Amino acid sequence: MIEIKLSSSPLDLQACMSFVASPAAGGIDIFVGTVRNRTKGKEVHRLEFEAYETMAISEMQKIADEAIDKFQVLKVAVHHRTGLLNIGEVPVIIAVSAIHRAAAFDACRFIIDTLKQTVPIWKKEIFADGEVWVNAHP
DSSP, X not given: OEEEEEESSOOOHHHHHHHHOOTTOSEEEEEEEOOOSEETTEEEEEEEEEEOHHHHXXXXXXXXXXXXXXXXXXXXXXXXXXXXXXXXXXXXXXXXXXXXXHHHHHHHHHHHHHHHHHSOEEEEEEETTEEEEESOOO
16 A cells, blocks of 8 residues: 655654554654755755655556555555755654564655666755755756
8 A cells, every 4th residue: 555645734743643544563662864965065054845746646656656666565655745845844854664674664665766866856966055956866
């Protein structure tokens, strides 16, 4: 079972955890990405995320499907934010439940790493002296 969400509203960690909860699960792994205040020695003021929405949702679904097949996990939630985010805010939550903890850990890492490589979501870092788009892919 999979839940994919792309939203300009704040993400809900408890909703992700509740979605993946299962009596069959021996473990739940959750990755929460946060906006940090520095990158490459420069002070970050905020981030902006843009997405090609229909394609991003489709690609996140494919990644979740692959994770379920590859790691035999029970449930997956992939939630990503768009718009302007301040330091400390959450742009992404990946939640995975599995019968065994190792599968949950492995699937969670696979999902976030693949998402960053293939999903058309772009990040702009905004500094005091300018801004730059990073992770421009695919």
